[in-house]
Amino acid sequence: MNAAENTAGNTTPGLVCAHTHLYSALARGMPAPPRTPRDFPEILELIWWRVDRALDLEMLRWGARLGALEALEAGTTAIVDHHSSPAAVEGSLDVIAEACAEVGVRVVCCYEVTDRNGADGAKAGLAENERFLRAGGRGLVGAHAAFTLSDETLDAVCGLATDLGVGVHIHVAEDPVDGAAGERLAGRADDRWIIAHAVHLERTLPGTIVHNPRSNLNNAVGYGRPARFPRVALGSDGIGADMLEEFRLAFALARADDVTTTPDTVWKWVATGADLVPETQDDRVTWSYGPMDPWHLAYTPGVRPNRVEVAGETVLDEHGPTRVDATEIRARAVEQAARLHEKLAEA
DSSP states (O other): OOOOOOOOSSSSSSEEEEEEEEGGGOOOOOOOSSSSSSSHHHHHIIIIHHHHHHHHHHHHHHHHHHHHHHHHTTTEEEEOOOOOTTTTTTTTTHHHHHHHHHHTOOOEBBBBESSTTHHHHHHHHHHHHHHHTTTOOOOOOOEGGGGGSSSHHHHHHHHHHHHHHEEEEEEEEEEEEEEEGHHTTTTOOOTTTTEEOTOOOOOOOOOEEEEEEHHHHHOOOOOOOOGGGGSSSEETSOOOOOHHHHHHHHHHHHHOOOOOOHHHHHHHHHHHHHHHHHGGGGOEEEEEEEEOHHHHHHOOOOOOOEEEEEETEEEEEETTSSSHHHHHHHHHHHHHHHHHHHHHOOO
């Protein structure tokens, strides 16, 4: 049963969040930035780059556990994560992978390579990707965005991915500041790449475009008309991992752009996530609502899973997650969020 198929029942395969940042789970309620950002580059500089510099491994552990728990509670059984923690690079991908495994959620990891933290920072990011992947971790080679990468560093990212036989997971043309990304990546990208956002991408590149509707609205970067690309998946860019909610929002945005758009078109983007993590097709999610049909789901809020099975194991039932204590995870995540927020307030 493919996730794109209409079904009269209330059971589907597991859903996939094709692009997220698990550490963002700790950012909720963070202190205000030094001044109000006026555009997307300032959102990065004043908010997200300050957050990632403040992270340590203990914060990562509980942020990833919380993100994985919330994914599971939304029927999402696989996460494609894009990570950055410049002060805690080595071992960070192991922490994330282990946290998700404890909860029972699949994860595809990468570390974000960038030149914004200097040459040593870029080398450390490359090394973490290589260390994790050569040790058998499941993942891709990560890169922030082309406008923060020199040609030399971008070549190193692509070369490492080729050597390891994996794709690259990269932000592309999220904002006009990265408008030259398409030209720079043409000839470098291949079908294994995950290309996040592509709002201002002026050409078709090989790989999977990941549309992040709520994040794009939140950052006021515009609507990229993802239907123009041949291969599209849905992500959250760090705002949880509720893919039914992202589906409904993606449909509303597509409909506002073209009133002839149907829920079937957008549900195919949900289904594309399964191509990135094929094992999710064997996972089973039993929902509180039926039929799990795109035309129903586009207009029905509040649909939640009653039971989730991953690799044949029940990891969520009517009482909650079976492997972990949800109350403990939330409590410990609150503690780590407080540590993060304190560091941000002092920065």
